Structure formats: structure tokens, C-alpha cells
Amino acid sequence: MSKKKKPLAPPPAPLPGVVDAHAHTWDAQLQPDHAEVIERAWNTGLAAIVQVGCDLRTTLASHEIASTDHRMYATAGLHPHSASDLAEEREPIEAAVASGGYVAIGETGLDFYRNLSPPQEQHAALHWQLDLARRHDLPVVIHSRNADEECFEVLRQWASEVGRYLGADREIGMMHCFAGDLELAERYMDLGFSISIPGPVTFPGNDRGQLVARSIPLERMLVETDCPYLTPLPWRGRRNEPAYVAETARFVASLRGIDATEVARHTAENAARLFGFSLTSPGETA
Ligand SMILES: [Zn+2]
Numbered sequence: 660m661s662k663k664k665k666p667l668a669p670p671p672a673p674l675p676g677v678v679d680a681h682a683h684t685w686d687a688q689l690q691p692d693h694a695e696v697i698e699r700a701w702n703t704g705l706a707a708i709v710q711v712g713c714d715l716r717t718t719l720a721s722h723e724i725a726s727t728d729h730r731m732y733a734t735a736g737l738h739p740h741s742a743s744d745l746a747e748e749r750e751p752i753e754a755a756v757a758s759g760g761y762v763a764i765g766e767t768g769l770d771f772y773r774n775l776s777p778p779q780e781q782h783a784a785l786h787w788q789l790d791l792a793r794r795h796d797l798p799v800v801i802h803s804r805n806a807d808e809e810c811f812e813v814l815r816q817w818a819s820e821v822g823r824y825l826g827a828d829r830e831i832g833m834m835h836c837f838a839g840d841l842e843l844a845e846r847y848m849d850l851g852f853s854i855s856i857p858g859p860v861t862f863p864g865n866d867r868g869q870l871v872a873r874s875i876p877l878e879r880m881l882v883e884t885d886c887p888y889l890t891p892l893p894w895r896g897r898r899n900e901p902a903y904v905a906e907t908a909r910f911v912a913s914l915r916g917i918d919a920t921e922v923a924r925h926t927a928e929n930a931a932r933l934f935g936f937s938l939t940s941p942g943e944t945a
Pocket residue numbers: 681683711766835885
């Protein structure tokens with residue numbers, strides 16, 4: 660392959676029924692050809708896309724995008740990077756959630772890698788959103804970076820207070836872009852969280868992520884893009900988009916020695932159960 664002219668990577672091979680459990684197609688990088696991005700997802704066989712809000716603007720944008728297709732869903736949240744905006748955004752985000760049409764709260768959590776908001780403000784935003792989720796009977800979408808034990812401790816305490824508030828058979832949240840080790844994944848699953856596997860699982864040398872993807876029960880796994888970030892192979896270095904979740908699911912299947920359709924089916928069912936939506940695929944009704 661010539662280095663100077665980077666050929667376009669081929670589009671992903673279809674994988675019917677797969678769900679992107681965490682996408683940000685409102686991002687500016689995905690705007691110039693947004694309709695094509697979404698169309699490529701359906702052409703790749705995606706059954707659903709969860710559009711995740713990171714502040715008031717993108718919470719509303721997620722809802723607006725989701726309203727264009729019954730296979731898209733929206734979450735309402737304030738990202739730890741934007742936690743300093745809590746005072747201004749709290750009320751309008753609460754109002755958006757109260758008006759309905761959101762399937763989860765978040766993404767929220769702790770990020771001590773970039774520390775774009777001070778830790779105490781991240782904690783305040785996280786506690787507010789955990790409470791908001793409980794009040795509206797919605798699951799939470801958790802972002803944890805360089806905060807493994809601190810984030811776990813907050814969620815352990817919260818989970819011990821709220822229990823399985825969405826029902827005994829339903830998870831209470833997802834660990835988005837899970838990057839911890841298998842032991843931490845097991846502790847989160849014990850609390851009632853699903854573990855979401857992102858594109859970097861495909862990177863050579865990601866032994867920890869691959870061990871998690873190979874080992875956790877399929878019944879607790881989700882797959883996601885976090886687009887436009889975290890692009891899986893073979894598109895690494897380019898913009899990510901929902902269609903590429905098919906490749907992440909396919910890679911997980913290869914790690915586990917099972918058919919990709921099995922990974923697609925389980926992770927889609929898990930997403931539908933967590934977020935409380937029903938799956939429909941062509942020629943079928945859920
Ligand atoms: Zn995200």
C-alpha cells in the first residue's frame with residue numbers, strides 16, 4: 660500500500676441487527692455528510708443507534724437527531740469535561756428530561772485524565788445525574804477515565820442505595836468505553852452495570868481490553884463507537900461513525916471464537932433491555 664495516497668478503507672461488511680450503544684453524530688466532524696453517515700449505518704444492518712448528550716446543546720441535538728428515525732434514541736447528560744457548567748445547565752437539562760423522549764441519563768462520570776473541570780465539580784455533576792436517573796427511572800451512561808477506583812466507589816455507594824430500581828432483570832447503567840481490567844469489569848457487573856466495548860479493542864497490543872471482551876458474559880456486553888472518536892481498525896486514524904460498530908462486534912466474535920451474528924444479537928438485546936426500547940428488524944416485529 661502506498662504511503663502517500665491513503666486509499667479509502669472499504670465500507671464495513673454488513674452485520675444485521677447490531678446496535679451502536681453510544682454515538683455522538685451531532686459532532687461537527689459528522690455534520691457535512693450526516694445523512695450519508697446515518698444511511699451507511701442502516702445499510703450496514705444496524706438495528707439502533709443511541710445518541711448521547713454531553714451538555715444542554717448536545718442533549719437537545721441528540722433528541723432532535725433521534726426524532727428523525729424510530730431506530731435512534733437519545734440520552735440527556737452533562738459530560739465530566741463540562742461539569743463546570745452545572746449551575747447554568749442543570750435546570751434546562753432537567754426540563755428536557757421531564758419533557759420526555761430520553762432513554763438514559765449521561766454521559767456523566769469522572770475524568771481525571773484531562774481534568775477539564777475540577778474534580779469536585781465533576782463529583783457534583785455526577786451525583787446530580789445519578790439522582791436524576793433514579794427520579795425518572797432511567798439508566799445511567801458512565802464515563803470513567805483515570806478515575807477507576809474513585810468512580811467505582813461513587814457508583815458502589817449509589818447502587819447500594821438505589822438497588823435494581825429498573826427491575827430485577829434490568830441493568831442500572833452502562834460503563835461506556837470500558838477501559839478497566841477484567842476484575843473491575845466483574846465488580847461493575849456485580850453492581851448491575853453493563854460493560855460497553857469500544858473500537859480500540861481491535862488495536863494490536865490492547866491485551867487488557869481484549870481479555871475483557873473475551874471473558875465477560877455476552878449477556879452483559881454492549882458494543883459502541885463513541886463516534887467520532889475511538890475508530891476501530893481498519894479505519895483507525897480516521898473519523899469514526901456508527902456503521903463501524905459492526906467491525907468491533909466482528910472482532911469481539913473472533914476473540915471468542917463465535918459467529919459475529921451472535922455478538923450482534925446479544926449486544927443488541929442487552930442495549931434494548933438497558934435502554935428500554937424494542938428491536939425491530941426487516942421482516943420482523945419485536
Ligand atoms: Zn461519549
